[in-house]
Amino acid sequence: MATDVKVPVLGESITEATIGEWLKQPGDPVKADEPIASLETDKVAVEVPSPVAGVMGAHAAKPGDTVEVGAVIAVIEEGGAAASAPAAAAKPAPAAAPAQIVAPAPAPAPAADDESGPPPLSPAVRRLVLEHGLDPSSIKGSGKDGRLTKDDVMAAVKSGAAQPAAAPATTPAPATAALPATGGRREERVRMTRLRQTIARRLKEAQDTAAMLTTFNDVDMTAVMEARAKYKDLFEKKHGVRLGFMGFFVKAACQALKDVPSVNASIDGDEIVYRDYVDVSVAVSAPNGLVVPVIRDAQDLSVAGIERTIGDFGKRAKDGTLKMDEMKGGTFTISNGGVFGSLMSTPIINPPQSAVLGLHRIEERPVVRDGQIVARPMMYLALSYDHRLIDGREAVTFLVALKNAIEDPTRLLIDL
Incomplete structure (x- = not known):
């Protein structure tokens, strides 16, 4: 008996996906609910679980194919090869039966190796x-x-x-088929994933639609770094999550957005939509690229609550278990390129949002304090914004408010 494997419901307004890769090949044993394929949607990669235990049957689509929700993409043979062996043994065997029985016997061995490998x-x-x-x-x-x-x-x-990878122990190919060992010029064409296509389309739409401008400032990270060094052990012991810098920046951004509401607003036709809440989109790294889950009502969360949410997003982004709804509806984005070593950048806004804050690496630079040149851990801040809605004065006011809160975190406690 065979069971169809269908494309699951992928979320509101998502009607199709692309086959990313097959995790199980025909003949491989599978367990119930074990992932057998990876689907790529516009926002996330989704694993398709096996509905039953059995043996992987034929694939109805290949990697790169577009499939619709509800379409059959494979079959699972219940019992499969394991059930067929006793049946074959029960039948009267002709003279060549031993050879027929022995021939398929090695097949399960590679499958078992694949499962444990x-x-x-x-x-x-x-x-x-x-x-x-x-x-x-x-x-x-x-x-x-x-x-x-x-x-x-x-x-x-x-x-x-x-x-290093071991050299393959195979018979050398004919000289005519060999590639040059050195000095060769090779190209590889790889189809863009659905996620990368969506990212490319949306970024280009943002450039074509918004009147984008980027304003810079820098911030002295001394106070936040000292607070983190002093309380990180107690913080992790009490809250079960590490104290990072993003908790401070999200909290400071929420406070600055309250003072400059246009940075948290958006344009809808000929109207401006202002909000009394802040849903912060935070860019996190995933195996297939950056994804941007949303911290809902960030203005009501403590630093600990923000760090817990970001930590959970990061873990599930690597596991590929983020949900569609968790990446919709942000009102403001924070992107931390500093974790990759970026010194300065001009981030692109994520429509319909009107602004994105870019954080960068921390490095010691000479600055003047009380008439003396001293070394301080400095970070560049970049605010890219839609100039149709946000004026330069408002962008600078937002960055200064953020800078003041980070350089004097006490302001976050007394709402200054």
């Missing part, structure tokens, strides 16, 4: 592994079920922990 690699991770010539089995995966992520591979490259 390393999890499959995503296309992006596979490219990185090949580019750097690494053995993926020597890298510890942090993703779901121990899968490798792009961050795992890059961390292994930087630390030198990964082993």
Whole structure:
């Protein structure tokens, strides 16, 4: 008996997806609810679980194909090869029966090896592994079920922990089929993922629609760094999450947005929509690229609540378990390029939002304090905004309010 595997409901207004990769191949044993395929939607990657236990049957679509919600993409043979062996043995065997019985016997062995072996690699991770010539089995995966992520591979490259891939022990190919060992010029064409296509389209729409401008400021991180160093152990012990910088910036941004409401507003036709709440979109890294989940009603959360929410988003982004609804409806975005080493950037707004705050790396720079040149841990801030709605005066006022709150965190407690 075969059971159809269908594309699940993907969220409101999402009617189709793209096959990202097959996690199980025909003949592989599968367990009930075990992921067998990865689908890419406009915003997230979604895993398709097996509805029953059995053996993977034929694929009805290949990676890169677009499939609609409810479409059959594969079948699961219940019992599969395991059930067919006794049946074959029960039938009267002709003279060649021993050979017929022995022939399929090795088939389950590779399947068992596949199940207990390393999890499959995503296309992006596979490219990185090949580019750097690494053995993926020597890298510890942090993703779901121990899968490798792009961050795992890059961390292994930087630390030198990964082993080089072993040379394949195969018969040498004919000389005419061999690629040049050195000096070759090769190109690779890889189809853009649905997520990357959506990102490209929306960013271009933002440039075409909004009158974008970026205003810069810098902030002395001394006070926040001292507070973090002093309280991080107690904070983690009490709240179960590490104290980072984003909690301070989200809290300070909420306070500054209250003082400059146009930065939290949006344009709808010929009307301006002002809000008395702040839903902060926070860019976090996922295996397939950056995703932007939303912290709802951030203005009502404590620093601990903000850090817990961000920590949960980061973990589930790596596992690929973020939900569609968690990435909709933000009113203001904070993007921290500093974690990748960025010194300065001009971030692009995420329509229909009207502004995005870019954070960057912290580095010691000479500044003047009380007539003396001293070294201070400084960070550049960048606010990109829609000039149709936000004037330069309002953008600068917002950045100054944010700067004051970060340089003197007491202001966050007494609402200054």
